[in-house]
Amino acid sequence: MVHLMPLGTNDPVYLEAKKRFVAGWQHPDKTYHLEAIYYIVQDGAEAQAHLARNRAYLQAVKARVGDGAEQYLFHGTRRACHIGDDNNNLYPCNNPDCFFCSIMKCSFSLAHVGAHEMFGKGIYTSSVSSKADGYVWNWHMHSHKHTMFLSNVVTGRVEPLLVPQPNRTAPDAGFDSTEGVTKPQGGSVEYPETIVYREDAILPSVVVVYTRQHK
Ligand SMILES: [Zn+2]
Structure with a gap:
């Protein structure tokens, strides 16, 4: 079964994820303390099947756009355990x-995406960990720790979106993902976000555990 594997603080995956989490924490009014980083072991038939679909899709996109087809981005959601x-x-x-x-267990599902999100029916991720933190909830349970995913996201050719497009269900032809452009760049979001519109475009691979108290 899919499960978490603790990473030592000298593990290359730990160091890379920590670097991204720390650099991505950009909200000046929010604090964090990093507690632990886990690797997601893709064990079991369902997880292996999704992993294979994700890698196959990555190869297909790579064949078109070359290196840089994949990014590592954060996603926050609610946790009830x-x-x-x-x-x-x-x-x-x-x-x-x-x-x-x-x-x-099942990776990201478009079936659970609510209607009329800012850039349509997709899976939302960001390089800004403090933005993903805004979607992290401990749901009907008490813990001072919080968890967010760092995922492999096949972004391919990224279509910049300047204004909200809540009815969108895919990037325009020729693109593989969309990106909400920030206000300083002429767009409509405070912090960048990246949206993919197919489930095999994203693979949750690492979990960052943190508190919201600075120590
Ligand atoms: Zn749970």
């Missing part, structure tokens, strides 16, 4: 209200 709180909580729960575990 204690997975990631410590090394005794490494396996996903079966509570359907725990979106975190649903994503871990």
